[in-house]
Amino acid sequence: MLRLEKRAQPSKQWAALAPVLAVLITMVVGGGLFALLGKNPFEVIRTIFWDPLFGEFAFYYRPQLLIKAGPLILIAIGLSLGFRAGIWNIGAEGQYIIGALCGAGVALTFYPLDAWFLFPMMILAGALGGWAWAMIPALLKVRFGTNEILVSLMLVYVAEKLLAAMALGPMRNPEGHGFPGSRNLQQYESAHNAELFTGSGLHWGGITALLAVICAYILLNRHILGFNIRLLGQAPRAARFAGVNPNRLTVFCLGISGALAGLAGMYEISGPSGQVSIDFNVGYGFTAIIVAFLGRLHPVGILLAGLLMALTYIGGEIAQSNMNLPAAAIQMFQGMMLFFLLAVDLMANYRLRLTRAEVS
Amino acid sequence: MAISNLTKTYPGVVANDSVSMELRAGEVHALLGENGAGKSTLVKMIYGLVKPDSGSMKFQGQSFTPANPHTARQAGVAMVFQHFSLFDAMSVAENIALGMENPPPMRDLSDQIKAVSETYGLPLQPDHIVGDLSAGERQRVEIIRCLLQDPKLLIMDEPTSVLTPQEVGVLFETLRKLTAQGVGILYISHKLDEIRELCQHATVLRRGQNVGSCVPSETSAREMAEMMVGSSFQTPERSRHALGDVVLKIDKLSAPSPNEFGTPLREISLELHAGEILGIGGVAGNGQDELLAALSGEMRTVADAVVFEGEVIGRLAPAARRKMGLLTAPEERLGHAAAPDMSLTENALLTGAERENLTSRGFLKWGAAQKFAQSVIESFDVRTPGTETAARALSGGNLQKFVIGREVLQRPKVLVVNQPTWGVDAAAAAAIRQALLDLATEGVAILCISQDLDELIEISDHFAALNEGRLSDIRETESLNMEQIGLMMGGAHGMEVAHVEA
Structure with missing residues (x-):
């Protein structure tokens, strides 16, 4: 009989090894799944992990990697701070939309003004928009003790309705012949979040994400605020004893994650997406939750997990179109990665022990 | 058998x-x-x-x-x-x-x-x-x-x-x-x-x-x-010394318990002098946790119900009270006094940040924190592989020595401890009691909440008991015998029980 036994100390080797092992197990089990679907597993795995980077059309896919990883990392970093403190912002998707709407709103209001300060203003508006949207669950929780998971999640659907209303109403392109959707910001130079180096896929969002990773690392490891965040998450009673004010941290963590999600939305709408449209949001806010946990809430881990997740998205799309794999199989494959990571992660704190079956 | x-x-x-x-x-x-x-x-x-x-x-x-x-x-x-x-x-x-x-x-x-x-x-x-x-x-x-x-x-x-x-x-x-x-x-x-x-x-x-x-x-x-x-150990020794001025005063402190099954505090009044050890006895669940929380700042009360060196502190947060010199060590070691999954260095930081200057402009001084943890480990003989060991890996007695030592080394003016030797072996308990006595000799006022009557009799100058959130009269410990203490612990309620049993 196998039995789990708690380790006295978390194992460092297992903690470091877990993500690599999880990806390997995912490849094996996922490969089995693809084989059952009648595809060559090696080819599918190669298509997902290899082709986007080094395949024949890599010149097209490589920029996509940073375009997709940027917002994922940016949002996940914000979420991870809250998750560490036991504050569960599930509504990053909504904050992402509102950030995008605020950023685009500034650009469309000043159209066709040509000024250097327009883009910084949009950045500010995007961050403030996401922050304000996240303040709703934060204040309700602090003031009335509501559950931030439910409130933040429900606000996603409110934000989606608002997005649709904006795309069809106030923000609709007056020269768009009645089609829904705003002016395309890619064609509005002062507001365009353009690629910084041609063919790299890196725009200001990617730079911001990198800054966020560095700041989060310093915050968590070198600053009392980060220490308090970790303390509140691990031992709430000890945190209160140490003098941490849980309400203040709730407002701080939800605020930061909202602002970063808002920024991600703003960079997206002024860059790769370009316009306010009904189907602007594609689920970055939800996927970022997986990224945050895949990176085990560690800033550097999130950076790597964001890149890996973006890779499987792009590779998954290639596999879908080139090899006729159903979308559900790809989603399952991505889900497996988180599942196996959590399973392997257990080994950092527990060890397996073989015991003889006891007589009952 | x-x-x-x-x-x-x-x-x-x-x-x-x-x-x-x-x-x-x-x-x-x-x-x-x-x-x-x-x-x-x-x-x-x-x-x-x-x-x-x-x-x-x-x-x-x-x-x-x-x-x-x-x-x-x-x-x-x-x-x-x-x-x-x-x-x-x-x-x-x-x-x-x-x-x-x-x-x-x-x-x-x-x-x-x-x-x-x-x-x-x-x-x-x-x-x-x-x-x-x-x-x-x-x-x-x-x-x-x-x-x-x-x-x-x-x-x-x-x-x-x-x-x-x-x-x-x-x-x-x-x-x-x-x-x-x-x-x-x-x-x-x-x-x-x-x-x-x-x-x-x-x-x-x-x-x-x-x-x-x-x-x-x-x-x-x-x-x-x-x-x-397995070896002989020192029985804690107390020295005679005169008591100083009142440093901590609790005046008609009444407060509801922060948790649902807790005991509310009812009109608790006491004065604590420099160099005094006041022992508070009583069966668990009679307001001990709440009294500690009201003093540590986890539970805010009417401002002037708690007075520290002449300043009203009933509404101050834990960090502010620590800065003034009012330190506390709660009963529950894992999860309250210490974070189980954090290292001893991090746990040293938990209450030591203010008084030991372990931060500068909010940034942590890990080196200083580790040094502080190391000094706690050395002066209190905490048996652990090192400062980076997780608190949960320590045995109860060792962790308790760490928790008490962490507060003692911060040179408190008033130290409030709850069950300082609960579940701790005899040698460690003697060491902890000695540390408390030494602290009192140096002029620190100590409020020792405990269910171990022998311990209270051994170290305290004055004794009072908590019963359903009420504090009995404060009496000189030497003047009391076990029976009187029992009656104080039981309150009026206890007399009734004693009567039925007689």
Whole structure:
């Protein structure tokens, strides 16, 4: 009989090894799944992990990697701070939309003004928009003790309705012949979040994400605020004893994650997406939750997990179109990665022990 | 009951190493030992909760290998645990029925409970709801549950830790009646004076080995303690010194408990002088946690109910109080005084940040924090591989030394401790008490909340008791005897109980 036994100390080797092992197990089990679907597993795995980077059309896919990883990392970093403190912002998707709407709103209001300060203003508006949207669950929780998971999640659907209303109403392109959707910001130079180096896929969002990773690392490891965040998450009673004010941290963590999600939305709408449209949001806010946990809430881990997740998205799309794999199989494959990571992660704190079956 | 060469190994520790002992019918046999000496493992093997790796047991002349508690109970072994397993919302009779192998119909059971409770002098009403009972009464429920099974061997794990002196007296009477009928009792306790009073034989365990036995009534408490520890240790010494000015004043402090099942504080008033140790006794759950929370700042109160060096601090946050010099060490080590999964360095930072200057402009000085943790470890003899060990990996006694040491080394003006030596072995407890006494000699005011009366008598200048959130009059400790203390602990409520039992 196998039995789990708690380790006295978390194992460092297992903690470091877990993500690599999880990806390997995912490849094996996922490969089995693809084989059952009648595809060559090696080819599918190669298509997902290899082709986007080094395949024949890599010149097209490589920029996509940073375009997709940027917002994922940016949002996940914000979420991870809250998750560490036991504050569960599930509504990053909504904050992402509102950030995008605020950023685009500034650009469309000043159209066709040509000024250097327009883009910084949009950045500010995007961050403030996401922050304000996240303040709703934060204040309700602090003031009335509501559950931030439910409130933040429900606000996603409110934000989606608002997005649709904006795309069809106030923000609709007056020269768009009645089609829904705003002016395309890619064609509005002062507001365009353009690629910084041609063919790299890196725009200001990617730079911001990198800054966020560095700041989060310093915050968590070198600053009392980060220490308090970790303390509140691990031992709430000890945190209160140490003098941490849980309400203040709730407002701080939800605020930061909202602002970063808002920024991600703003960079997206002024860059790769370009316009306010009904189907602007594609689920970055939800996927970022997986990224945050895949990176085990560690800033550097999130950076790597964001890149890996973006890779499987792009590779998954290639596999879908080139090899006729159903979308559900790809989603399952991505889900497996988180599942196996959590399973392997257990080994950092527990060890397996073989015991003889006891007589009952 | 005879036990020979029982061995049980857990990963990394030999909990029991060829332990042999004998227990005769009709005797109270004490099992002594420090925390982690292997007492619990030994009784768990007798009760069928743990299987020995090797060795054998004989019970009433026959080989005895209980596979689980069920078979152990059928053979006539019963056990009263330190922590009660009762359902608050159910009546006494229902609780007893739940723990029996074949409960009789409720009405018969009630009659049996009444009969047993009268025979053994354990007053208990079968239809009372357990949630309303005192700790002593709850323990009676557990004992009666065992007695109804007609045991031949009764195991009791630290039975007096939650009782008032009067309740202890009642318990001892019951146990003596049981032994007169030929029941053997295995009695686990830390309290050597009790053992000397009650037990005919004692077996001492140290690091999983039987290091000897003795006749408690012919052995001094000190000799027994030294057998447990394996070396002699210093009895804490107190020095006579004059008390200083009032540093902490609590004035008619009333506050609801922050948690649902807590006890509200009711009009607590006290004055604490520099250099004074005020001991606060009382059975657990009478407002101890709440009093500590009100002083640490976890629970805010009316501003002028708590006055520190002339400043009203009732509404100040924990960090601000620490900065002023009011330090606290809560009872619950893991999860309250320390974060289990964090390293000792991080735990040093937990309360040391303000007074030890472990941050600058909010940025952490890890080097300084580690140095502080290291100095706590060294000055308080905390046994740990190093400062980066997780707090949960330390044994209870070592972590307690760390928690107390962390506050002591911050040079407090007032130190409030709750259960400073709870679950700590004799040597460590002596070291902690000595540290508190030394601190008082240096002029620090100490408020020591504890359920260990011997401890309070040993170190405190003044004594008061908490009962249902009320504080009794404060009396000079030397002027009190055990009976008076018991009455103070019981409050008016306690007199009533004593009256019924008389």
